[in-house]
Amino acid sequence: MTDPRHLVATANRLLNNEGVLDAFGHVSLRHPDRPDRYFLAVAKAPPLVGPQDVIEHDLDSEPVEPAPGRLCSERVLHGAIYRSRPDVMAVCHHHAPAIMPFCISDIPLEPVNQLGGTFGAAVAVWDSHDAFGDTNLLVTRQDEADSVAASLGAGWTVLMKRHGALVAGRSLKELVFRAVHGCDNARALATARAMGGHVSPLTEGERALTAELREAPVARCWDYWIDRLDRAGRVP
Numbered sequence: 001m002t003d004p005r006h007l008v009a010t011a012n013r014l015l016n017n018e019g020v021l022d023a024f025g026h027v028s029l030r031h032p033d034r035p036d037r038y039f040l041a042v043a044k045a046p047p048l049v050g051p052q053d054v055i056e057h058d059l060d061s062e063p064v065e066p067a068p069g070r071l072c073s074e075r076v077l078h079g080a081i082y083r084s085r086p087d088v089m090a091v092c093h094h095h096a097p098a099i100m101p102f103c104i105s106d107i108p109l110e111p112v113n114q115l116g117g118t119f120g121a122a123v124a125v126w127d128s129h130d131a132f133g134d135t136n137l138l139v140t141r142q143d144e145a146d147s148v149a150a151s152l153g154a155g156w157t158v159l160m161k162r163h164g165a166l167v168a169g170r171s172l173k174e175l176v177f178r179a180v181h182g183c184d185n186a187r188a189l190a191t192a193r194a195m196g197g198h199v200s201p202l203t204e205g206e207r208a209l210t211a212e213l214r215e216a217p218v219a220r221c222w223d224y225w226i227d228r229l230d231r232a233g234r235v236p
Helices: 005-019 073-085 115-119 126-131 142-152 172-195 205-211 215-231
Strands: 024-031 037-041 054-058 090-094 124-126 157-160 164-169
Touching: 005 024, 005 054, 005 090, 005 215, 024 073, 024 172, 037 073, 054 073, 054 142, 073 090, 073 164, 073 215, 090 115, 090 172, 115 157, 115 172, 115 205, 124 142, 126 142, 142 157, 142 164, 164 172
Parallel strands: 124 157
Antiparallel strands: 024 037, 024 090, 037 054, 090 164, 157 164
């Protein structure tokens, strides 16, 4: 499976199957041969996205081919990340229930287990109020998207207050790994906090040692999730 449109469609369905995406959210992939382009689906529920729904965009987030439907309203998020981070090859924006408690509170989202270390040293936080005041929370303007990209900085995950999260990866498989396990980590942290008592996040040294993703476990998880998708009869 190497066709970028098929990969993007598969990632949409896989992340829905694993509880990261629902009727909303979106995934993109930088063009493998043209770093100034990326692939993103039109506005469609992720579990329904097929290769025919995925179109090519430039880094201004304008389509470079006819679209089979309404464009994704928050596509500027993807273009802004690709423009600011040449090392990023895939981007996901989601509103997973596991993440949302940390988007509406002042409780920091910290890595608390080995796979949570994929967050890196820290999870950035972006608040639209800081520069833009009251909005409808959708990131549809270039200046808003650039602001999110600046908050992400050199990291891999940024929480968007009252809205959701944006996750980046150096490959599509790495992105999916980070998004799924990031939600698992958030769920574990919220559960432990609800139990009361002391919660022990990873130490600074543990974060440094677990942040670097190795190809073998990323590939293992991708194959596992693809198998789950296949068993559900949902592979595009």
